[in-house]
Amino acid sequence: MRKNRFPLNENEPIKWQVLKQLWPYLLEFKGRVALALLCLVAAKLASIGLPYVLKYTVDSLNGDVEALAIAVPISLIIAYGALRLTNVLLGEVRDTLFGRVTERAMRRLGLKVFNHLHNLDLGFHLNRRTGGLSRDIERGTNGVSFLMRFMVFNIVPTLLEIGLVVILLLIQFGWSFAMIIVVSVISYVMFSMKATDWRTRFVQQMNEADSTTNSRAVDSLLNFETVKYFNNERFEANRYDTDLAGWEKARRKNRLSLFALNGGQASIIALAMTAMMANAAYGVMEGEMTIGDFVLINAFTMQIFMPLNFLGFVYREIRGSLANIQNLFSLLSQKPAIEDKPNATHLSAKQASIRFSNVQFHYQQARPILKGISFEVPSGAKIAVVGESGAGKSTIMKLLFRFYDPTEGGIFINGQDIRELSQHSLRSHIGIVPQDTVLFNTSLVENIRYGNPDASDEEVTHAIKLAHLTQFVESLPDGLDTTVGERGLKLSGGEKQRVAIARALLKGAPIMIFDEATSSLDSQSEQAILGALRDAAKGHTSLVIAHRLSTIVDADTILVLSKGMIAEHGTHETLLAQQGIYNRLWATQQRDSNHEEMGQ
Template sequence: MGYAKCFDFFELLTTNGKVLMGMTTMQTLRRVVPFLWGNDWKLRVRLVFGLIFVAMSLFLNVSIPLVLRHAIAMLSTKQPWALVFVALLAYGTIWTLSQVMASFREIVLFRLLNRGARLLTGNLFKHLHTLSQRFHTEKSTGAIISALDRAQHALPDIFWGLFLMIGPTTAEIIISACVLWYLYGAVYGVLLLSILASYAAFSYFAITWSTKAQQEYNEIRKKTSARIVDSLINYETTKYFANHDYEFEQCDKLLAQEENAATQRWLRSEYVQIGQFILIGCGLILLTYLSGKMVFTNAQTVSDFVTINSYLLQFVLPLAYFGYTLRKAREGLIDLQHVFELLDQKPEIVDASGALDLWVNNPSIIFDHVTFAYDKRRIILDEVTFEVKSGQTVAFVGATGSGKTTIGRLLYRFYDITSGVIKIDNIDIKMVTQKSLQRMIGIIPQDTVLFNTTLLENIMYARPEASKEDLAKVVQMAQLKDLIERLPDGYLTMMGERGAKISGGERQRIGIARVLLKQPAIYIFDEATSALDTKTEKEIQKSLEEISQLKTTIIIAHRLSTVIHADNIIVLDKGKVAEQGTHEELIALDGMYARLWAQQSKVRKK
């Protein structure tokens, strides 16, 4: 019951108890607990000891004014020096111990908080990878990076603020009020509690007033971060169009909005803090006046005056920082609510109950009346039916936007189809785990994207445990040996952001080597050699044909000369299968394929 009321008090101080983004402070704090109370018993022990140190520090802080009162009373009444010395020594020792306990508290809890932040960030990172392709194409990269950054910093801000500052200080003030009530009558205890109640009531309304500015700042900061990341990712496009000034203007507009929002947020917070200082100051004046008058009329001793003022001064400083701490805690809560909002995103594609882990060396593929649309208003594939028999090579050709690349995405199950069924080895892919399905397939995309790490790590990413012999083999097949020898650092050459340090053709060859090293059961070549020169393309094409002779293979191509060896060629037109057959059969049919072949043949002759 007390635990819940403590949370309720924090909720009162931080967010006015209102629901922010569908989640109250109480709900947010409850969701944080598992990240601090995990499965590691050592961290649990740290948390327990940390809370013990908090309690010990609280007890010592409350005792300090009482010991000082006793020492001053002994000095005033000329007690034996030995007794006075013991009292003064006890005062200094208790103060020292209180500071040591506070430091031990932070030492013990520091790793716990960092582990909690690590677990929260890791969970968010892992969850983002489970979300569908649609989420990542629609969500801004900058906004996601901002959320990951907030996940690392919000948890410590909340814990240090609420549990190690606001909570203990509030408890100390209440205990001190009880002590003053007991020693000097109800008036002092009531006054001290009144100061706390007035402070809490003012904060209740004032922080609610300033919360809107914080939320507006967060939204603008998210937009600014997203725009900057997007601009930097597309820096090459900016150079192509000489639009540096335009990019700066767009960025500066958002930065100006962020500046204004940050200023409003800060001003409101400072106004709140000024009000809090005034309240504390009024309480200090009132209690000091009352105690001083009692000493002046001999109703109290000087030691009583010192005790009352010691309690006041001991808690005035923490109360003065309450505003800043509350602001940081509130910001942390809002940031965490953004994080949990992402964690609450449901994956569009999920494994069915009892889904199989599938691996078949030469599987067949069936698309049975498959209809699909990225947007309901525009059909991409319309009642598409075809079969790729075990070990066959099937090619897809057609105009841009006819749905060729979508075939590969659906096979990977990046999206679920609108209607129909897709089978691998006569098993509906919806009944197969996504992980095993994606392990079975290896794709060489038209635009190969590399990690900003070494050439070696980019190739080995497909199968980190692969042997040196396997690596050498795929490097040879992808015609990479000469490139590696030319690079100053060879295999250890850094590739740059998305592979920007090398050419498109070189990136494509690394992509080919990576997929060959994966040794999948199904190959998808999506314009796999489109960025290569003619000589290199012919050599790699020969290697790809050799490996695909024994593997189920899908080829997506514009240049028909690269697919004439295919067992079956499917011509797509506006999302439908227009015709299919071998190269010779389609030429004889004298349809769309024959016309495309004739057009490309003329270009080749010229």
């Protein structure tokens, strides 16, 4: 079973290679990126200039009182305000410019993952956890935004500012001030990284608990009817609460570890600030420094440690963002089991014939499903496939759609091996009415039009008429605008299958597959729709997978599957005369039908 979860491991190195994979998404707006970086550098220069303006202002105010009116440099005060405003405005312009780049990268990456997931094979989607996968995608795309915002506008500018400040302190005030800053910053960074790496396990546990809880809730709500059928509301609530308890425990551990991280960071900052202020105060007392210098050093120290105060959070989030983005790229790196060949042919035909040639297939090596199936469906013919549950009837449909490829043998449409055709063109030639009809939580007309989004209103109305949906639509207060509910929950089984029939007819494909298409209909509706389907199927190649034998008595050929092989084939009358499997199935269903009528 393939997994679609990529858990974080605190022992793994940071995935910096993700930046290379993101780079193409950022180059779409090269000019914006360059201008944003220019604003970033200008803002930092203005930020470094602020403490100097403050120093000269304080020194001027600390001068001769009689000359105060002249000494107070109003221009410096104005310059201080102008620099602070410039710093803020440059930051806003930078964020606005780069915001477009980040949002476009999120959009491109999100769309690419969405399309890729639709291109992955059925096996992947049968094994996936919908809720957990959706959280992976959400965290990955949000990780792009966080990474760009904090990596480009927090970490890099802070390192640039620290470097400039250390150089200025070394030149102007000597090695002691520069050394305190260097040692403090290195200690702070090392402690934050080590503590954050230690905390990662708790963050990972919290994310896993969050995904598990979300998956449990989504799975339970999607199966709402099943829960009600078996009175298992309390059972589902207990399972959900168990997951929530795990989430609560993980959150508590995460919170306590955060306290340890923040406490250590605060201690380092406090020691650094104390050392810098004591050193500056000594310099003032010795007459080597002015009060303005004291204010300058205090401002520089606070200015450096303020952004570093969030380093643990930013480092963890950047690490997590890189891992979450890598999860998306890991999804993108998964190769579908079914892929088009480089020179795949585009199928284009108004009529189609189908041929299965010695088709063998298994989902698991030890359990073969089809064992050398061979049959042909001439263009315009109607072939029915019947047999006991597990005989391989629905597998034939999945192979024809090329959800899987045969283990041995081949499937041909108009003499072309479907493995040589593009999947899109192949599936565009096949319409299907599935046994389990799943509808989108939109209006009735949108669900019908899904068979052909470009169909006209007249074509939709015609399909509704053929599916005998007209009377039902007219009985609804909102008509075709009625919302069907999630997975069509507001419609009965028969109503959902009529919608599916209308949707398949609207597609207008030359090949029609009916997989137990009338299994949820009452006998009267069934016969009415069967008549409509017979008319609609004229000129189409039809493959009917049936349980009710009464629905396929008019088939040109009936294939009886047994243990993965064709045990019998022929018309309804021919098979009855053979007194074999089909005859026994027919007799059993007729007897059951008579019992039902007598019971009524």
